[in-house]
Amino acid sequence: MKLVNAIVQDKDATKLANAFVKAKIQATRLATSGGFLRSGNTTFIIAIDEERVEEVLQIIKDVSQKRKQFMVPPIGVEGERTGAFPVEIEVGGATVFTQTIDDFYQF
Amino acid sequence: MKLVNAIVQDKDATKLANAFVKAKIQATRLATSGGFLRSGNTTFIIAIDEERVEEVLQIIKDVSQKRKQFMVPPIGVEGERTGAFPVEIEVGGATVFTQTIDDFYQF
């Protein structure tokens, strides 16, 4: 068996948890923070058979990979809009690593 | 050394933490959630010598394995009791896996 560790942005965590449930993948969710660019994140750990690791990786990638999003800039400090048009920003992203599980038990 | 990871139901977590203390086993407790059947869970990680892994597993099994429990069914939405007799439900359960630790330090 393998352990898949996935650190994703908080904004993607609930959608990812739902995708795991739908695929009948048992993921444990840890409240985490930090990493120097991403303040709010969530870590999932998934103990799974080798044969399903690719499937797990694909779900994580589908839901939470880095992508562009349009955002309307907030109003400036003096009340004037800093820009009338939406700007493109980057959101999401996942750091994922796998480890070997030696023995697995269910009691 | 080995790392033992144990995911148990919240209701068993305090009893398990106490059992580890009594056995002088240093367990670190993580606030976790999820897994598609168990909403409230707690994860323990225990870094320990190979020779004590069996003992750790036995403690986890003793405290938190799946077992039957009698429960009085809650009162129905319209105020009538849905059943006069206690019913048997399954509680507890633990998912446990071990991993290899390469190097261990105490500073």
Add this chain to the structure above:
Amino acid sequence: MKLVNAIVQDKDATKLANAFVKAKIQATRLATSGGFLRSGNTTFIIAIDEERVEEVLQIIKDVSQKRKQFMVPPIGVEGERTGAFPVEIEVGGATVFTQTIDDFYQF
């Protein structure tokens, strides 16, 4: 790659997080508790190239290793001071272990 797991006292966690940021080391912070002597602790996990493991260990040691500190004893229950002079106590300490990462991805 390696995974460095570091369990430190809560009182050292913010200083350690800042030291990782300064060294451009991406550390994920987990809210943890327990271990039979240290009630309030924080766990960091750091996925990093083998070549930088020593650097990570040195940072953890520098910030959070066990050291002596002088503390003025609290006032006794009956209002009298239990001692007029500061006493030396031990603070800090880190439990650290490394593990092998099989595969690493960034999406």
